[in-house]
Amino acid sequence: MQEKQQTQLKASPKSESAKFEEVLKNYEAVIGIETHVQLATLTKAFCSCPYNYGAQPNTSICPVCMGLPGALPVLNSKVIECAVKVGLALNCKLSLSSKFDRKQYFYPDLPKGYQISQFDIPIAAGGYIDVDLPVEFGGGHRKFGVTRVDLNRAGVPLLEIVSEPDMRTGIEAAEYAAELQRLVRYLGVSNGNMQEGSLRCDVNISVRPHGQPEFGTKVEIKNLNSFSSMSRAIDYEILRQAQLHSEGEAHQIVQETRLWEEGAQKTVTMRKKEGLADYRYFPEPDLPGVNLSEDYISTIHDSLPELPETKRRRYENLGLNMQDVLFLANDINVAAFFDATIATGADVKLAANWIMGDIAAYLKNEKLSINDIKLTPEELGELIASIKGGTISGKIGKEIADPSEIEKIVDRVIANNPKQLEQYRGGKTRLQGYFAGQVMKESKGKANPALLNKILLEKLNSKP
Amino acid sequence: MLSSAQAPRLLRSPAAATTTAAALTIKCLHTSPILTPAATSPSPSQILTTRKSLLSRQTSAVDLAKSFLQRLRRHEPQLSSFLYVSPDDVVLKQAEELDTKIKNNEEVGPLAGVLVGVKDNICTYDMPSTAGSRILENYRPPFDATAVRKLRDSGAIVVGKTNLDEFGMGSTTEGSAYQVTANPWDLSRVPGGSSGGSAAAVSARQCMVALGSDTGGSVRQPASFCGVVGLKPTYGRVSRYGLVAYASSLDVIGCFGSSVADAGILLHSISGFDNFDATSSKQEVPDYASQFVALEYLESKPLKGLRVGVIHETLENGVDSEVISSVRGAVSHLEELGCTVSEVSLPSFSLGLPAYYILASSESSSNLSRYDGVRFGNQVFGEELNSLYGDSRAEGLGSEVKMRILMGTYALSAGYYDAYYKRAQQVRTIIRNSFKDALEKNDILISPAAPSVAYKIGEKKNDPLAMYAGDIMTVNVNLAGLPALVLPCGFDGGSAGLPVGFQMIGAAFDEEKLLKIGHIFEQTLPGYSFVPPLVADEWTG
Numbered sequence A: 001m002q003e004k005q006q007t008q009l010k011a012s013p014k015s016e017s018a019k020f021e022e023v024l025k026n027y028e029a030v031i032g033i034e035t036h037v038q039l040a041t042l043t044k045a046f047c048s049c050p051y052n053y054g055a056q057p058n059t060s061i062c063p064v065c066m067g068l069p070g071a072l073p074v075l076n077s078k079v080i081e082c083a084v085k086v087g088l089a090l091n092c093k094l095s096l097s098s099k100f101d102r103k104q105y106f107y108p109d110l111p112k113g114y115q116i117s118q119f120d121i122p123i124a125a126g127g128y129i130d131v132d133l134p135v136e137f138g139g140g141h142r143k144f145g146v147t148r149v150d151l152n153r154a155g156v157p158l159l160e161i162v163s164e165p166d167m168r169t170g171i172e173a174a175e176y177a178a179e180l181q182r183l184v185r186y187l188g189v190s191n192g193n194m195q196e197g198s199l200r201c202d203v204n205i206s207v208r209p210h211g212q213p214e215f216g217t218k219v220e221i222k223n224l225n226s227f228s229s230m231s232r233a234i235d236y237e238i239l240r241q242a243q244l245h246s247e248g249e250a251h252q253i254v255q256e257t258r259l260w261e262e263g264a265q266k267t268v269t270m271r272k273k274e275g276l277a278d279y280r281y282f283p284e285p286d287l288p289g290v291n292l293s294e295d296y297i298s299t300i301h302d303s304l305p306e307l308p309e310t311k312r313r314r315y316e317n318l319g320l321n322m323q324d325v326l327f328l329a330n331d332i333n334v335a336a337f338f339d340a341t342i343a344t345g346a347d348v349k350l351a352a353n354w355i356m357g358d359i360a361a362y363l364k365n366e367k368l369s370i371n372d373i374k375l376t377p378e379e380l381g382e383l384i385a386s387i388k389g390g391t392i393s394g395k396i397g398k399e400i401a402d403p404s405e406i407e408k409i410v411d412r413v414i415a416n417n418p419k420q421l422e423q424y425r426g427g428k429t430r431l432q433g434y435f436a437g438q439v440m441k442e443s444k445g446k447a448n449p450a451l452l453n454k455i456l457l458e459k460l461n462s463k464p
Numbered sequence B: 001m002l003s004s005a006q007a008p009r010l011l012r013s014p015a016a017a018t019t020t021a022a023a024l025t026i027k028c029l030h031t032s033p034i035l036t037p038a039a040t041s042p043s044p045s046q047i048l049t050t051r052k053s054l055l056s057r058q059t060s061a062v063d064l065a066k067s068f069l070q071r072l073r074r075h076e077p078q079l080s081s082f083l084y085v086s087p088d089d090v091v092l093k094q095a096e097e098l099d100t101k102i103k104n105n106e107e108v109g110p111l112a113g114v115l116v117g118v119k120d121n122i123c124t125y126d127m128p129s130t131a132g133s134r135i136l137e138n139y140r141p142p143f144d145a146t147a148v149r150k151l152r153d154s155g156a157i158v159v160g161k162t163n164l165d166e167f168g169m170g171s172t173t174e175g176s177a178y179q180v181t182a183n184p185w186d187l188s189r190v191p192g193g194s195s196g197g198s199a200a201a202v203s204a205r206q207c208m209v210a211l212g213s214d215t216g217g218s219v220r221q222p223a224s225f226c227g228v229v230g231l232k233p234t235y236g237r238v239s240r241y242g243l244v245a246y247a248s249s250l251d252v253i254g255c256f257g258s259s260v261a262d263a264g265i266l267l268h269s270i271s272g273f274d275n276f277d278a279t280s281s282k283q284e285v286p287d288y289a290s291q292f293v294a295l296e297y298l299e300s301k302p303l304k305g306l307r308v309g310v311i312h313e314t315l316e317n318g319v320d321s322e323v324i325s326s327v328r329g330a331v332s333h334l335e336e337l338g339c340t341v342s343e344v345s346l347p348s349f350s351l352g353l354p355a356y357y358i359l360a361s362s363e364s365s366s367n368l369s370r371y372d373g374v375r376f377g378n379q380v381f382g383e384e385l386n387s388l389y390g391d392s393r394a395e396g397l398g399s400e401v402k403m404r405i406l407m408g409t410y411a412l413s414a415g416y417y418d419a420y421y422k423r424a425q426q427v428r429t430i431i432r433n434s435f436k437d438a439l440e441k442n443d444i445l446i447s448p449a450a451p452s453v454a455y456k457i458g459e460k461k462n463d464p465l466a467m468y469a470g471d472i473m474t475v476n477v478n479l480a481g482l483p484a485l486v487l488p489c490g491f492d493g494g495s496a497g498l499p500v501g502f503q504m505i506g507a508a509f510d511e512e513k514l515l516k517i518g519h520i521f522e523q524t525l526p527g528y529s530f531v532p533p534l535v536a537d538e539w540t541g
């Protein structure tokens, strides 16, 4: 299941941020991000072995993934579909003909001695992503370049997304990554889970004095498993590098890979870059080129859901403030619930308040996702309409938390709806939502939802 | 359908000695009716004869298998064609099952009772598959190659695994890590390579047909050296799944038979798209045998209107004169059959050899990385990982293989890639286009299969460049991915001499045309026997 990852960031302590502001007066950071997204396909990328999504795929069970002599890779077409979706969603230009290449090196868990990747012709390139920074960080809209999207790595179906070096702060970088997560979740191509490693970001960062045209020495940071650690690691690294610059010790910044240590809240050297490795890339002869027809692309294009950026602009136009916009558009299911609610004619602001207020609190308490609750958007719409229409007085009264009182209403609703009851007991269990709505309406929206559902279920399922 | 197409014909003829100046001889023969079958000839297709005699109960699969196994074992000490021979009881059990089915009037596959040799770089689940390398000694794959599976599904019986140059890298079969195979026509000579074991086995009638693989001529050159038919299909026609990779963009599984009909029927049974090979083609597989016309039904000019282009560059300096005259004789025979012959020039022809060796070596350097001593075959215990890899490879791989890995690694290295690998790819494109043009103007192209007949064992062993040069006739066809059929057309030095083969190259996926022409050619070519003297006395067809 999707992890309830907080994509919204907490502001750093005041002193830190003051220090940071000071540094940024003299220095500028240049940040680029390489993201690896594990795709939610049922089988591995090059054989039909089941792919235990999210789990470490170290069990090689067929001749292909064991790299046995005579076995050949066959591309899972779902991988291409995912790549095209992401490429389109990132406003990239798709290559009508791309190809796979072999990247060669010896490594114990690399059975064939090479990886199958895309080297010089990625499936998509030259795109961008729109990001709205959180209000608590001053807000603002950013557009970050996406250099390329390519199919990467044997076995595990993996997509690599390389950004332009367009980010300047930890927050920008973290929001870029959060937006990518949102995007792959909207598209349904990955669960985007950072802790599991389904979404992994490696950050390249350099610092230079303002006005200097050339980049400073680039350092790579790995081991970032949340957006907030990403943001903190980058800010730490910016300060570290800026400090060295200001002390005239810029030469101490070397090309290396550094690890973010969550405990110590700092980056430490993992390995220095030695000379460039020669991977002896050449076109993969076992796989035909990846040829995309305009038809195929436009079919996928037409099937794309409304993307986060479009959704946010639409919500903005509905008159919602940015805080609400960001909240509602953060999760595609929440957004769908909201959209369905306002489709019933419900007041936009009231619907947003309900979802962000009572419903969100309820979900959080019960550890549920919005898809798990019985309340339907139609019922919420009705509820909002009756409040607005005065059927239920303005401010919603005290919650009814007395089980016997709720039970009475439930009994009444069930008695008044014999036909629906019969259908429910005949198997149409979806009608539970209908009953819940009726009870909610009868209680003028005041019934405690958890209690309501518990009692309702008992009654509905009890033997007549 | 299959059974009616064949007319009997005797290939063993004492007149062979008089036909070296082939062009002239065939011109003379024209006055005699070249399309009349010799009354005493047996059918040239072993597969069709087998089917006929099994279904008519004239013979049993068990008896047939026994006679082949006997001959196989009798000549194996001299020939060493096989790296592994299936135990008699395993072969006979399969034959018995077929006999039972036939007895009960159950359906049997089109290759029922056909005894097949399989090159040892093609995976078989029930036999070792070493690719001729120490590094895969005793390796038994957990699966059958698709081609082998299809053969077995058609009722064929695999009698054993044939010798080859290690990983298919070589042109003499001397590069096998295990043994040197002899040419049945002259035991002091090589059978060609790398599919030398398969060619020798079919030539010496140790099996009826055999599978080989052809990366740069490894089916066609040994077919020519051993006087059998060798068919290199279009790239993608036959699944490569289960073929131990040498150079993936060039490798193709091919067919050996003692007749064109057998090669064609064998190809039909192994061809077609395979879910396990993304480079296999979805092109429909025609029933090649249905195109075969029996001799008695042939018109006087059965190949009338067919445009034949003789590749000028293949009949120049560096090609043995007797090879040239045999091939010219074959061309004249095609002319007699109604073909319109012209010479075509492929100026890029000589570029094929260096381009081939760069591309094949590059791909092999990558394909062979998996033999690191950790997973298969012989592992040398090392203190740390890199020495384990290094020592296992040093001991497990032969010198020719190491040389190609080094060449390929070099060609792909940063700084050299553009000068070698990339350049070779550009040459490949030029070659592909020049063949395409020539095959738009001609139905087929013709060349020798090799610049010489079989040479002495050891003759070129220490001269790799001379050995590589021998591949000049065949490598271009792999670079272009085209189908080619090699069939024997004469001898070097009279009837006691060594067979010469010529090569017909067709457009992509036009095997049908090659086979149809080859079948007519073979039936009407007078006066030759391509059964080696070694087995001539015991072989009755």
Ligand SMILES: [Zn+2]
Residues within 6 Å of the ligand: A044, A047, A048, A049, A060, A061, A062, A063, A064, A065, A066
């Ligand atoms: Zn697998």
